């Protein structure tokens with residue numbers, strides 16, 4: 001019935017995840033297309049974080065499959081997903097506060113020095129500093145010293161570090177769980193701008209957010225999660241904010257929406 | 264037109280100068296060490312002498328090595344209450360096997376090291392696999408190791424050690440001061456630990472783990488395995504401390520190691536490492552161990568009874584922890 005679509009970059013079919021009696025994911029489907037910003041919205045407990053944790057290898061779903069470029073993949077750890085080029089900015093900022101910006105950017109994949117010291121395991125700190133500076137500048141995040149401890153930064157700058165880390169290493173997909181939640185208006189806008197820059201580099205972005213104006217400002221498509229499932233995927237250009245919220249809360253069924261509102 | 268994230272003011276000259284000085288964290292202990300030295304020099308003329316410094320160094324080499332293991336553990340935001348007893352059991356195994364069982368002394372040393380290491384592994388396994396708090400696990404192994412030490416040695420001191428077990432207690436002269444080979448070994452261990460913690464990926468991951476364990480795991484680092492390695496390595500380090508202890512005292516003493524739990528924690532905290540994990544410098548621990556050694560030595564020279572020394576170290580550790588806590592709250 002629908003026109004043929006390009007193979008999604010990242011796809012999930014029928015994901016299930018139970019925590020004891022709580023069913024966080026109840027057969028959730030998911031599709032991310034090339035070069036898009038896909039917003040994922042839903043009420044608290046709708047399963048958004050669980051969904052993206054499954055896509056990022058941070059949890060292993062009880063059932064369902066995940067496809068990357070149309071090929072089935074199984075992630076047993078966050079490292080598996082990272083090896084496939086999927087980078088994640090987690091809801092509760094995953095940074096080491098007392099460590100420097102450069103160290104945080106390279107945590108887990110530090111470059112080694114060459115020669116004897118490298119053989120002994122010494123890290124190439126010069127290279128880390130220089131590359132960190134390059135990444136931060138390419139995203140126009142103005143921080144002078146990459147030696148600064150992350151805890152000395154403002155909330156927006158910290159978020160900038162987390163976003164830069166994922167953007168720097170992602171080859172396939174960047175996932176962001178509420179990256180603007182803890183930020184003020186100005187800093188929130190800066191991070192949105194950052195997300196656009198990442199997308200403009202050609203990396204598709206999955207953005208979880210409760211902030212409807214942000215979502216409508218930046219998203220190409222909106223995935224509405226409800227009760228552990230995908231309720232609908234909508235097109236922000238052809239649907240109102242109130243209709244979107246109605247679907248999200250269950251006040252309106254997706255079938256009641258005009259056809260062009262669905263994406 | 265794009266808004267930049269708020270920029271940080273350019274680094275000042277003072278800032279650049281400060282970056283080349285040792286971190287403030289190590290200046291505090293250095294000052295404390297200096298003040299303690301000045302105080303004891305003013306109280307007793309026997310303090311400031313080459314032979315007394317040799318004595319202090321010999322006393323410090325044991326707790327100094329124990330404190331290396333303790334630093335590793337505390338950097339991960341853990342704690343090891345069993346360290347003194349893991350050293351003690353290692354020293355009894357070495358001496359009993361070498362003397363009473365007439366085992367080849369090198370083999371006996373190896374067995375002692377293995378026993379301490381195995382207990383460290385046990386700590387790590389219980390903490391990472393059964394997910395018990397480090398505090399309770401090491402309190403348990405403290406008692407287990409103590410009891411086994413008493414049972415195995417029948418609470419008897421082992422004397423008449425073969426030469427191999429006394430090597431690290433032997434000395435060579437640097438000017439006025441007689442330095443033991445054990446002290447040299449301790450210094451080498453500190454340098455190695457310093458390099459690994461500061462310059463290698465596993466070392467930096469120890470800090471990251473202590474900073475934010477979940478973030479470190481999400482970055483793809485196997486944090487459970489790292490913790491297991493850290494506790495096991497700490498056990499091995501206590502085994503080396505056992506060898507130095509035996510060499511210094513010339514006997515296997517089942518009552519040894521009782522003060523080293525608190526002393527090592529005191530040394531770590533005085534050295535500026537945070538009990539909350541993820542912050543600190545192993546060379547600070549060496550300074551901390553020297554402070555503890557200077558205190559114990561100076562108080563003895565002043566004729567202060569050992570109960571009061573225990574009282575004072577107790578107060579010292581609480582003061583150090585309080586400073587740590589207060590400075591975190593500010594930051």
Ligand SMILES: Nc1ncnc2c1ncn2[C@@H]1O[C@H](COP(=O)(O)OP(=O)(O)OP(=O)(O)O)[C@@H](O)[C@H]1O
Nearest residue numbers: 019022023024042043044045046047048049050051
């Ligand atoms: N580790 C866990 N243990 C037990 N229950 C969990 C766990 N993680 C999630 N849940 C439960 O699964 C459901 C979905 O949680 P999830 O975090 O995915 O929601 P969310 O859509 O991200 O919500 P929020 O908007 O509040 O971030 C919730 O009922 C939650 O309580």
Ligand SMILES: [Mg+2]
Nearest residue numbers: 048049050091
């Ligand atoms: Mg969530």
